[in-house]
Amino acid sequence: MPGEIPKHPLCGGGCTVTHDRAYFDDADAVVFMMKSAKRNDLPDPKKRRPNQAFVWWSRESAWTAKYLYRKSLDDFDDYFNWTMTHRRDSDVNGMLYPFVARDFVKTRLKSEDQRKDNQEMEPKIRDVIARKTGVVAWVASNCALTEGAKQRFIVVQQLQRLGVGVDIYGHCGNLTFGSKGFYPTLADYKFYLAFENGVHCRGYITEKLWFNAFYSGAVPIVWGPPKSDVEEIAPPGSFIHYDDFNSLEELAKYLKHLDTDMGAYTKYFAWRWKIPGYYPLLEHKNHFDNAFCELCRFIKGGVNQVSHKTVPSLKKFWFDADTDDCLKMFVKFYPKWK
Template identity: 35%
Template sequence: MTRPLPLTLLILFMIISLIYGWLFMLNEQNHHFSNGSLKTNITILLWHWPFGIQYSLAGDVCLKDYGIAGCHLIDNRSLMESANLVVFHNAELKYRKEHLPLDLPRPASQRWVWLSLEAYNGNLAAYKNLFNLTMSYHPQADITVPYGKLIVKERPSQDFVIPKNKSHEVCWVVSNYQKWQSRSAVYQKLRQNINVQVYGYFVKRPLRMAALLPTISQCYFYLAFENTESRHYITEKLWRNAFLAGAVPVVLGPPRGDYEEVAPPKSFIHVNDFNSTEELAKYLRSLTKDPEKYNAYFTWRQNYTVKLYTDWRERLCNICPLYERFPIKKIYKDLGTWTKW
């Protein structure tokens, strides 16, 4: 006849079982995440490179360059069936330079990602019930990829740099100039009241990339005018051309509230805050004569640094830490409706 285990041994056995179960669960969690980076292998296939500009995917790009483990980027279409996600950039689809692989077998668990960083995306009616995720600058996208952002410093800088040696009142770099654009009308009126130095192919004064920021740094203000006025559409014109160059941005694009969601209110000047371009020009000129008020537009540098997103590989790698949050079953029945912000 088998003797029952003593009570103390039974309790000890139960405790050991609970500890083992807890350690197993913790190990499983660590299998998925380590310092915010996904550890399980996720393969992202980029079906075509945006605007035809290719980058090298040799080696573990996500881990080596961005510290994101378990995230594998590929652009070999023959490996489509092995991909967890397939990313399609809209511009090439819009101009029919590329097409969706509707004739190829698509694994049931594979997610298709619609990618666009533009405000105008053409007719998307043909893409009903095809895409599972959206990737855009818009905060309502499944994967939000801004052109840039401000990163909080670990410690505020008491000796932050205020740009000096200004020689021009206002600067603007523009190549795609169209008379029908709102920014063109504002520029034409503004230049009648204040000196605007214009660069770019529009005036046959192109700037090499190496000369872009040094040139703008000589200006008190930079016209960070978006070519399309659309909600949350804030491009490198603010982050790089103005903030990094050291010129106060005069912005035209989405409402002030959208800018204030990503930048301090006193770091930019919004065109819509003025009743006329004459009033705007008068205010800008008054700041050039008042160093204390002008320098106040740079106090954000005490607490923030600028982060630019320019490499498509970084944008793709940043999908992986979000992967576990994506809904298992989601599909956009009408992609065109979603993009009408």
């Protein structure tokens, strides 16, 4: 992820990211990726400068770290200063979402001025809705690599058998985007399956929600993360969660209802004109990776304090604090997760 982090207040004024190890001694933070970090290949922590942070970074779920990459994390006690992951209890919020401050959405929703309908956004949104021709889209290439990926594929196939029109792009399907492109294609659909590859893994919410659904202008149907985790960060009334339904049949019936009732379907877009300018439809800008934006802000705010802080047990933080569903090696499929 080399490059310059934007000189934006939300990013602490800007930082430089490099893979060049020649800058190791001068770096304010050194980031170690979960899947490649090996204890016998890491720098001696005694040589770390007092105001330099060693950061453990993971973009994957706890299940993937434990079973796919076979990480035990037993040998990292008191080695790293900070954690940077999708979990909100990490030191640095490494969730992949647009370039905004944490809780920006909820802050804006509390403002009475922002509750007024925006005359420019509402017609644009209604026009986008009127041009939709597909029902449900799903983009996936991991069909069975993780246990969660297997389970979500079962859910998708069951929805298709129940008569829900799900078009599958990527290696798990046979459709391609062609010359139209990724986001304009997804914009033609009313719904997007924001299905993660982990089962109830805490905070594991990725670009499937933020970009594939919200940016394209599709209503996300969320499967994987606990609903409470999604509610903490997504605008109220902006998504459908799998756990709200007692069965797949009930979910399929609801989607068919929304497909034919434009009034009910349009309610899932009401938040967009209450928060003008947020998640603009059909506009995917090249945001710098949010994790490093947050890290830059964190560095500027407290790097001089790192000498007295380490993560006592990475194993307890990453594995022991996640849910039982997330860390099961094999999961028997149930129509509804509890």
